[in-house]
Each structure stands twice: as C-alpha cells, then as structure tokens.
Amino acid sequence: MPELPEVETMRRAMAEAEGLQFANVKSLRCRLKPILIQPPVSTFRRRAKGRLVRSVDRAGKRVVFRLEGGYHIVVEPRMTGLLLVADPPNKEHLRLQLDFGRDNGLSAWYWDRRGLGSVRLLNTDEYQAQLGPHRLGPDALKLTREQMRERLHKSRREIKTALLDQRAIAGIGNLYASEILHLARVHPRARCDRVSGIQWKRIHRSTIEVLETAIEYEGSTLADGTYRNALNSPGQYQNRHRVYDRAGRPCPSCNSGRIRRVVQAQRSTFYCSSCQKKAS
DNA sequence: CCCCAGTCCTGCGGGC
DNA sequence: TGCCCGCAGGACTGGG
DSSP states (O other), X not given: OOOHHHHHHHHHHHGGGTTSBEEEEEEOOOSXXXXXXESOHHHHHXXXXXXXXXXXXXXXXXXXXXXXXXXXXXXXXXXXXEEESXXXXXXXXXXEEEEESSTTSXXXXXXXXXXXXXXXXXXXXXXXXXHSTTTSOOBTTTSOHHHHHHHHTTOOSBHXXXXXXXXXXXXXXXXXXXXXXXXXXXXXXXXXXXXXXXXXXXXXXXXXXXXXXXXXXXXXXXXXXXXXXXXXXXXXXXXXXXXXXXXXXXXXXXXXXXXXXXXXXXXXXXXXXXXXXSOO
C-alpha cells in the first residue's frame, strides 16, 4: 500500500523524465474494470503531448509530473498501484503506458492489481482544487515539530487516526502510523489534546526517522508481495518493521510486552501496551 | 467539527 | 478438494 516512502521511491525513478517532453500515453486495457483516467486517453494525449516536464514531484501519496503550461500528471496509486520502468509483476494488471522524450527517453508503465488508483491530467485550477493546501496538508517530511503540534494538538481525535488525515499532514498511511507511534512510545489511542509537548517532540522525530529510513530501504513489501519499486524489486523496510502485522510477537523495544492489534477507524493498529503510553 | 459506515476493486486465505 | 466469505486500507461521500 504505497505511502510516502513507496511513493517517494516511485518519484525518484520517474525523475528521469525531468527535462524531457511528454510524448505519448497509451491505454493497455485488460479485461478488468478500467482504472480512472482523466480526461479520456485521447484528450489526455492531445493536451499533454510535446510539453516539457519541468519537475517530477510528490504530493503526499501521489506522484506529480509538472508540465509546462500549468498541466500536472497526477498518479495516485492508492492500494496496489505501481509505476514501473521494467517488466511488471504480470501483464494482466498493466493499465497505462506513459512515454517521455525520444529514443533515449523514458517509458513508464502504470500497473494496478485492484485498480483503485488513478492517473489524471489536471490544469492549474483543477490541481489547486483537488490537491491544494486545503485538501492536502504539509508534507510529513517537511513540516516542523511546532507545525505538527499546531495542526493536531487541539483535536479530540485519537493520535493514530489523526496521523492518517491527509489534510492535517500529507503522506502518512496506516502502516507507518503504527511504526511512528511505536518508535515515539505514544499510545495510538492517546487523544491529540492530551499529548504532551515531549510526546509531540518524539512523534515528530519518529516521523522523520521512520519515513527517511523507509525511503532508504525503498519501502515495505508485505506478504502479498504487491509493492515493487520501478525495477519490479521488492522493498526492504518490512524487515525492519517494529509492530506492523506482528501481533502476538514480542515487542522489539521492551522485549516483555506482546504486540497487540486493535481496530481504529476500521483499520488495523499495532502497538505495545507496555511501552506505549497515553500520557507522560 | 468529528465520527461512522458504505463505496470502489481484486486476490488471498480461513473456515467448513 | 473446492467454494464462499471476509478482509486488506488508499480516498471519498453522505448522514448523524
């Protein structure tokens, strides 16, 4: 499930397109229900063709190709989407081909098993409306400790649920929220308005630490094997998971507590009840 | 403001 | 062995 580290890994592979012209988009339709492509491929191609790729950025959990003329190609992988430059895990879930430049250019494929993701071409206004600051908060790797506290500390929500709110902070998903709170030794059910200053400091530091390390390891590939980097190789951060999907096993920090699984906002949360506290 | 359940979609694995 | 059902959780929506 691509979160910030996985999407950042995709972005780095796609950065090869910087300085090239967008050349073509092709639909590789499989028999499955098609993903959302907006506008339809022929219009997409006509509007984007020949435009220079000024930069390849990340907006939370989306890869954004910024084209000249104010256009943006926004790739949103959601649960099972991948951007590849090599052979895909299989052919039947290939959805789209994106070509940049000429002979020595870049061809990228969008692959998506469940098909919940999307690829969209947005103009400036559409981009602002759909991914502007009122829809997407500051990036989890860029905001300061004080910004993080300021954006969350008045809320009565539980901290784990609040970390998933992309309007508050962009990029953290279900897996890394558990990992961050375990490293920070903060209970996932702690109410934001009862989290102490020292705990905010630890949450902020842990956010940077977990996400940066996960990027170094090129993200997490879980047991279902879905996530791959652009060369179709698995990530390695799953080998460093502290709590995620490890219910019943001993806590890697205190070694005495067992990792528990609970459900918050219809999602699994993993934590250690002996080292993660609601207040301090 | 916030919470919850439902929606999209496919493949896997548990249970019988 | 085979089939069905529930679950995985990204983002979003509508109702309370």
